[in-house]
Amino acid sequence: QVQLVESGGGLVQPGGSLRLSCAASGRTISTYGMGWFRQAQGKERDFVASTERNGVNTYYADSVRGRFTISRDNVRNTVYLRMNSLKPEDTAVYYCAVSSILGAIIDVKDFDSWGQGTQVTVSS
Numbered sequence: 001q002v003q004l005v006e007s008g009g010g011l012v013q014p015g016g017s018l019r020l021s022c023a024a025s026g027r028t029i030s031t032y033g034m035g036w037f038r039q040a041q042g043k044e045r046d047f048v049a050s051t052e053r054n055g056v057n058t059y060y061a062d063s064v065r066g067r068f069t070i071s072r073d074n075v076r077n078t079v080y081l082r083m084n085s086l087k088p089e090d091t092a093v094y095y096c097a098v099s100s101i102l103g104a105i106i107d108v109k110d111f112d113s114w115g116q117g118t119q120v121t122v123s124s
Contacts (some may be wrong), residue, residue, distance in 0.1 A: 001026055001027070001113065002024050002025070002026045002027045002029070002032065002098050002112075002113050003024065003025045003026045003113075004022055004023070004024055004096045004097070004098065004113060004114065004115035005022070005023050005025075005115055005116070006020060006021065006022050006094065006095065006096050006115045006116065006117060006118040007020070007021050007022075007023070007118055008020040008021050008118060009094060009118030009119045009120045009121075010119075010120070010121070011121045011123065012086055012120070012121070012122055013122070013123070013124050014086060014087060014088060014122055014123075014124055015085060015086065016086050016122070017082070017083060017084045017085075017086065018083045018086065018120060019080055019081070019082050019083070020036070020080065020081040020083070020094055020096075020118060020120075021078055021079075021080055022034070022036075022078060022079045022080070022081075022096030022115060023076075023077065023078050024077045024078065024079075024098070025077070028074065028077060029072065029074060029077050029078075029079065029098065030053065030074040031053060032053055032098040032099060032100065033050060033051065033052050033053050033098070033099035033100075033101060033102075033105045033110075034050065034051050034070075034072055034079040034096070034097070034098055034099070035047070035048075035049065035050035035051070035070075035096070035097045035098075035099060035105055035106075035110075035111055036048040036049045036050070036070060036079075036081045036094060036095070036096055036097075037094070037095045037097060037108065037111075038090075038092035038093065038094045038095065038120075039092055039093050039095065039117075040091060040092040040093075041092075043092075045095065045108055046061065047059075047061050047106050047107065047108070048060070048061055048064055048068065048081070048094070049061070049064065049068055049069075049070040049081060050070065050099075050104075050105045050106060051070050051071070051072055051079070052102070052103065052104070052105065053102075055071075055072050055074070057104070058070055059104060059105070059106050063089075064083075064090075067083065067084050067085045067086075068081060068082065068083050068084070069081070069082040069084075070082075079096060081094070083120070086120075086122045087122060088122045088123060089122075090120060090122050091120060091121050091122050091123070092119075092120060093117040093118065093119050093120075094117060094118050094119075094120055095114050095115055095116075095117045096114070096115040097111035097112075097113065097114045097115070098111060098112055098113050099111045099112060100112055
């Protein structure tokens with residue numbers, strides 16, 4: 001079982017940037033696909049970005065493509081989400097997750113374990 005802890009959330013003005021981190025423990029993430037999801041208040045949990053275990057293939061939701069970048073550091077057992085040009089509609093709780101599935105992973109059901117989430121608020 002992999003335990004995940006997200007950090008790096010906070011309040012940022014529109015147009016600003018944040019970098020979220022997801023530290024894993026219990027197992028090395030090198031054998032897992034990793035993903036980020038977000039859930040705004042009163043809405044469903046939505047896919048944001050993911051990376052396959054090879055770290056080469058990445059996937060993004062249309063709403064964040066070109067603004068967000070997912071990356072992984074298997075030595076530090078950590079995955080990151082760099083968020084630029086933030087908009088008020090990016091406000092949500094952001095969750096990190098791991099997947100045992102090979103190939104593209106973009107759906108909630110593709111993921112096995114989840115962190116507790118970190119709040120991101122974009123507001124002036």
